Amino acid sequence: MSNQTAGSTEKAPAATIPGPAPQKAGDGRLPRAARAAAWLLVGIVLLALPLLLPPFRTYLATVVLVYVIAVVGLNVVMGFSGQISISHAAFMGVGAYTTAVLMGRWELPFPLAALAGVLLATLLGYVVGLPALRIAGHYLALATLAFQLIVQSVIFNWESVTNGPRGIAVPPAVVGVFPLADRNLYYLVLVAALLSLLFVRNVVRSRVGRAWRAIRDKEIAASVFGVDVARYKTLAFGVSAAYAGLAGAMFAITVGFLDPAAFNLWESVKQLTMVLFGGLGTLVGPPLGATLLVLAPEFLTPFREHSLLVFYVVLLLVLIFLRGGLASGVSRTAAWVRRRRSGAPPPDAAVTAGAVTAVRDRPAPPAERPALTGGPVGEPMLTAGGVTVRFGGLIALEGVDLRVRDGEIKGLIGPNGAGKTTLFNVLTRVYPVHEGSVTFAGRDMLRLRPHQVVGAGLARTFQNVEMFRSMTALENVLVGRHHRDVCGLWRTGLRLPSARAEERRARDAARAALATLGLERYADTPAESLPLGVQRRLEIGLGVVAEPRLLMLDEPASGLTAGEAAALMDDVRRIRAAGVTVLLIEHNMRFVMGLSDSVTVLDHGRVIFDGSPQRAQSDPAVVAAYLGEVES
Amino acid sequence: MTVIQLLVNSLTLGAIYALVALGLVLVFKSSDLVNFGAGDWVLAGAYIALALLTAGLPLYLVLILAPLGGALMGLVIDRAVFRRIMSASPWTFVVASLAVGGLLRELAVLRYQSNHFPFPPVLSRDPVEVLGVRITPQNLWVLGATVVVVTALLLFFRYTTYGRALEAVAQNRVGAQIVGINLSRALMVTWALAGAVSAVAAVLIAPSTDVSPEIGLLLVKGFVAAALGGLDSLEGAVMGGVAVAAIETFTQVYLNQAAVDVVVYGLLLVVMWVRPAGLLGRRVVRRV
Numbered sequence: 001m002s003n004q005t006a007g008s009t010e011k012a013p014a015a016t017i018p019g020p021a022p023q024k025a026g027d028g029r030l031p032r033a034a035r036a037a038a039w040l041l042v043g044i045v046l047l048a049l050p051l052l053l054p055p056f057r058t059y060l061a062t063v064v065l066v067y068v069i070a071v072v073g074l075n076v077v078m079g080f081s082g083q084i085s086i087s088h089a090a091f092m093g094v095g096a097y098t099t100a101v102l103m104g105r106w107e108l109p110f111p112l113a114a115l116a117g118v119l120l121a122t123l124l125g126y127v128v129g130l131p132a133l134r135i136a137g138h139y140l141a142l143a144t145l146a147f148q149l150i151v152q153s154v155i156f157n158w159e160s161v162t163n164g165p166r167g168i169a170v171p172p173a174v175v176g177v178f179p180l181a182d183r184n185l186y187y188l189v190l191v192a193a194l195l196s197l198l199f200v201r202n203v204v205r206s207r208v209g210r211a212w213r214a215i216r217d218k219e220i221a222a223s224v225f226g227v228d229v230a231r232y233k234t235l236a237f238g239v240s241a242a243y244a245g246l247a248g249a250m251f252a253i254t255v256g257f258l259d260p261a262a263f264n265l266w267e268s269v270k271q272l273t274m275v276l277f278g279g280l281g282t283l284v285g286p287p288l289g290a291t292l293l294v295l296a297p298e299f300l301t302p303f304r305e306h307s308l309l310v311f312y313v314v315l316l317l318v319l320i321f322l323r324g325g326l327a328s329g330v331s332r333t334a335a336w337v338r339r340r341r342s343g344a345p346p347p348d349a350a351v352t353a354g355a356v357t358a359v360r361d362r363p364a365p366p367a368e369r370p371a372l373t374g375g376p377v378g379e380p381m382l383t384a385g386g387v388t389v390r391f392g393g394l395i396a397l398e399g400v401d402l403r404v405r406d407g408e409i410k411g412l413i414g415p416n417g418a419g420k421t422t423l424f425n426v427l428t429r430v431y432p433v434h435e436g437s438v439t440f441a442g443r444d445m446l447r448l449r450p451h452q453v454v455g456a457g458l459a460r461t462f463q464n465v466e467m468f469r470s471m472t473a474l475e476n477v478l479v480g481r482h483h484r485d486v487c488g489l490w491r492t493g494l495r496l497p498s499a500r501a502e503e504r505r506a507r508d509a510a511r512a513a514l515a516t517l518g519l520e521r522y523a524d525t526p527a528e529s530l531p532l533g534v535q536r537r538l539e540i541g542l543g544v545v546a547e548p549r550l551l552m553l554d555e556p557a558s559g560l561t562a563g564e565a566a567a568l569m570d571d572v573r574r575i576r577a578a579g580v581t582v583l584l585i586e587h588n589m590r591f592v593m594g595l596s597d598s599v600t601v602l603d604h605g606r607v608i609f610d611g612s613p614q615r616a617q618s619d620p621a622v623v624a625a626y627l628g629e630v631e632s
Numbered sequence: 633m634t635v636i637q638l639l640v641n642s643l644t645l646g647a648i649y650a651l652v653a654l655g656l657v658l659v660f661k662s663s664d665l666v667n668f669g670a671g672d673w674v675l676a677g678a679y680i681a682l683a684l685l686t687a688g689l690p691l692y693l694v695l696i697l698a699p700l701g702g703a704l705m706g707l708v709i710d711r712a713v714f715r716r717i718m719s720a721s722p723w724t725f726v727v728a729s730l731a732v733g734g735l736l737r738e739l740a741v742l743r744y745q746s747n748h749f750p751f752p753p754v755l756s757r758d759p760v761e762v763l764g765v766r767i768t769p770q771n772l773w774v775l776g777a778t779v780v781v782v783t784a785l786l787l788f789f790r791y792t793t794y795g796r797a798l799e800a801v802a803q804n805r806v807g808a809q810i811v812g813i814n815l816s817r818a819l820m821v822t823w824a825l826a827g828a829v830s831a832v833a834a835v836l837i838a839p840s841t842d843v844s845p846e847i848g849l850l851l852v853k854g855f856v857a858a859a860l861g862g863l864d865s866l867e868g869a870v871m872g873g874v875a876v877a878a879i880e881t882f883t884q885v886y887l888n889q890a891a892v893d894v895v896v897y898g899l900l901l902v903v904m905w906v907r908p909a910g911l912l913g914r915r916v917v918r919r920v
Contacts, residue, residue: 084723086668086730131905138666139908141726142859145668146900149852153893269730276727309738315731319724320716 046190050183058186059254064294065189066250069196071274071286073243078272079281080204081236082216083132087144088271090151091241093263094121095248097155097162100170100258110173110180114249118242125241129234148265155260167259170252180253189250193287196243199493201283203239206492206503207478207485212236214468214479221466224428225542226454226483235489266308273315279327281470288326378406381581382458382550387426387436389419389605396422397605399436404550409572409582411596411613413589415625418602420585421463424554428453428460441549455483459548461539463555463585469528473519473538476527477510480545513545517571533564540571550581557588565591593617601625637765642881643874644771644840647778650873651833652854653861654782655826657869661789662798662822665725666863669733671851673827676736677702677834678843682749691752698835699828706827710820718819737848746845751838774836781832782870789866798822802864853880856900862913871912 050058074088098117102108108116124147131143155162162168173180180188203209211232214222223229252258261267274293279285293311297303303310322329382404389397397419404410412420425431427438429450438445443456459480468476485506491499514520517537522530527538536556543551553572557565565588572595576582586592592599593613601609601616603625609616616622656670667673681698689697709732717724755769789795800808801818809815841847857876861868876896883895903910 078723084726086726128901131901131908135904135908137723138660138726138863139904141666141668141723142855143901143904145852145855146897146904149897150894150901153890153897157890157893266734269727269734272727272730306738306742308734309742312731312735312738316713316728316735319720319728319731320713323720323724 050186055182058182060295060298062186062189062254063251064291065186065193066247066254067271067274067290067294068193068287069189069250070244070247071271071278071290072193072196072200073240073247074271074275075280075282075286076200076203076212076243077236077240078275079286080209080216081212081233083129083233083236084137084141085128085144085237085240086141086265086268086272087128087148087151088240088244089263089265089267090148091121091125091244092248092251092267093151093155093260094124094241095245096252096258096263097168097248098245099249099252100168101161103171103173103252104168107171110175110249110253114246117249117252118245121245121248122238122242125238125244126234128241129237132233132237133230145265148268152260152264155263162260165260167257170256170258172256173253185254189254192246192250196246197283197287200239202495203489203493204283206499207482207487207506208232208235208489208492210471210475210479211482213471213475214482217468217470218466220430221462221468222479223450224430224454224460225479225546226451227479228449228451239489269315270311273311273318275325277314277318277322277325279325282325282327285325285327292326378408380404381406381441382427382583383437383439384423384427385437385439387423387438388434389422389426389431390434395605397426400602400605400607401610402600402607403610404581404583405598406549407576407579407581408597409576409584409595411592411599412583412585412602413587413592413599413616414602414608417604418625419605420602421554422605423602424460424552424585427552428458451483454546454548457549458552459543459546459550460552461536461543461554461556463558465532465535465539467527467535467539470526472522472524472526473514473530473534474507474510474523476538477513477541477545478506480513480542481506481509483546510545513541516544516574517541532559533561536560536564537568537571540568540575544575544580548580550583551575552583552585554585555587556584557586557591569595638881638885639878640765640767642877644774644877645880646874646877647774648833648837648840648851648873649854649857649876650778650870651781651829651836652851653858653869653873654785654866655829655833656854656858657861657863657866658785658829659822659826660802660858660863661866662802662825663819664802666729667733667826668726668729669731669736670729670826670830671854672733672736672848673702673705673830674833674837674851674854675740675845675848676705677827677831678751678838678847679740679744680705680831681835681838682744682751682843685751691754695754695835698831700831702827702829702831702834703824704827705831706823706825707820709827710823714823715816715819733848737845741845744843749843751835751843753839757839770839774840777832777836778870781829782866785829786866794821853896856896856903858910859900859903859908860910862910865910865912868910868912872910 049061053061070088070092074085077083077085095114095117098120099110099113102113102116103110128144128147132140135143156164158164178184204212211222211227214225214227215229215232219229251262270293274289275286276289277293278287278289293314296310297307318325324332380403382402384400384402387397387400387402388395400419400423402412402423412423414420422431426433427440427445429445429448433446440456440458445453445456445458448456468479471479485502487496487499487502490496492503511520511523514523517540519534519538519541522534522538527535530538536559540551540553540556543553556572557568560568569591572582572584584592584596596613598611599609599613599616600607601619601622603621608621608625609619611619652670652674655673656667659665659667659670677698680701681694684694684697684701685691713728713732714725717728753770755773757768757770759766759768789799797808797813798818798821800811801813801815805815808818837847841850853876854873857872858869859872860875861870861872876899879899880892880896883892887895
């Protein structure tokens, strides 16, 4: 589902729904030539429109474009980064009123006034986005609701500036000798809208966009793979508010008179409707939704007479029956037509069938360097000392010592509930530590924030495969590169040469990683429609492409068939042969004993054994932990 | 006016906010959802009561029938909308509940336009003096009824199996189903209860606000009350309501009428920022 956030708790097996939006997902798209022709046609129509229409209609088209700018921004925060905002109209109001007041009272020229409006809106966007660092879901919705109501109230009550409920007139804008009105204005807003859309398109397809979508799909995994969640969430709010501010400025000079009612809560809900109706998280959906819903009242009587009522009904119908919006409807239909025509099986069946053969087609792992096959080698790389973690009264880990040497494969085993995954969460800074120390390659890990861990050289996988489900296999692996790259919003949005070069390098590395794991054929398949075995290897690929010094795998073999597990053993050996140290949690004893140079055994949050796998199997304490105490 | 008198005056307003907040908390406790249309549910309850009254029913009968009408409304909304998006993500519900709220209000406008309708009080509105503080019997009735509603809900959640089952549903839907709770029925009960509580709130509020589409916005302050107290705490909702009303009253008297909304919603923003779980709520735990 492109409809990411909505997809996360989808009850039906999500894998059976062909995803509409993920780029290059293959099926749902029109052929290239058809798309080019469609865009050309849209372009010509947009350019010719004001020449064909009477002035009033041109005005209407301009208003449509203003809302296109607004919803493209709303889609950034809701569609791509998966955060909720019910205050978009308020940000638009900030932009509009700032522009109007600066032009009217201070007689600033329009470009300056608009710039001020955009900046103020952006700033407030960051402020409202701040709580997103700590809260999500309903709480965030409440925070944005609060902001909406505050802005509404300020506009209404600060009469000396905003003229309160009576509204405020916007002086006509002139740039140089050109009055910004009618056709001139239309073209100005058209250019702004197209550039806005282009910028977002570039960002979304880059490192920044992938970070947003990773947060949307699986926040904790995103942070473990190096995405600074807090920063990217507030960035999304800032960008979205900037777009709203720009739309507001354009709105002010287009309409010429600001009525506070244009920016109230219900207008925010209207903009939500536009985005959802068109297709959340798609590029063309929201503009389409805005166009249809702005025009509807002009052409359909029920819309005109009971505009809000009809809006709510449309919104509910979309939520119930068309959760991916129009865009998903279109691409789903296109996919269906194609399948019909080619008689091919649905994509998921093909994927599953392919997965079975994929494993066999790979080259054998390289022979291990003799030095690495023996016992532990090298200096200690990771040292945890006396780690204690408590959850309320429950002691999950108590004085745990763990040492992983450079170049070894270390097994971490123990019965269920022993604290193995908790230890992983400690090492990657997901859980706080109450006592103890963790040093990795000479660095004090406990001083790092979660997203900095991977940069320090420590990557991990999760017990319950935490993939970014709506993203393709390639995009998933690319998230593993996030921490190595640097290009941010501006460079990716403007597609500067540095950003393009960086993206090319990252894609090459990601493709290479997929190839090593024998997964290149799934590069463009959304992760959620891959079978579990492939997902597990893909997650390992994510870890590998991050180029860590230590890779921590949490039950990588669980749920795999014997054949898949054997292939995975080869993968792990290959990873180690490439110079990566591996720490492994596993219940599959053949797997862990066959791979590990040494094992540490945890039971009830304490270390009960540390040594070679052979000795572990005969150690009385270990046997007792697994089989229960022998009654004497 | 003395500070005590101001506080007493704000108590009734506090009860009004508390009643809206109770509807919110009730739903959150039993389904882990925030009904962003809660204010409009109360609004709808008020119009249900108004419709019954204009149909010629005596007031006492309206007081009994309106909650039943509210419960019915809850059932219908659950069936028609909420049930169908149950498997979608939380924000889908946020948007849907906003839309349902808006729809309820627009339907009311469709039928009654934007007119203000007076609603008869149960008791007299002539103030009497108690211990040097002036208060009307009607306000005492509102306060008393609020206490009864919150006590009943507290007892329901704390001591009845069904109340605890609802709380289980909120905390873990799958787990609740595994131990034999009928999820579908639990949600039905939740929404019926939410509708009924909204209607009770409505008949208590209506005499002092009149019945008009504008009260929906007034009632949004119930959200601040609920968030302040903690979204899952019934006691918190009442305390939050009282606190918000006191803050509002004092802002009005000592600062400025125009500043009220900014102060109150600013408070909501600050709560979400500093302590999203509210004063009495359970801490928001992040699970991996």
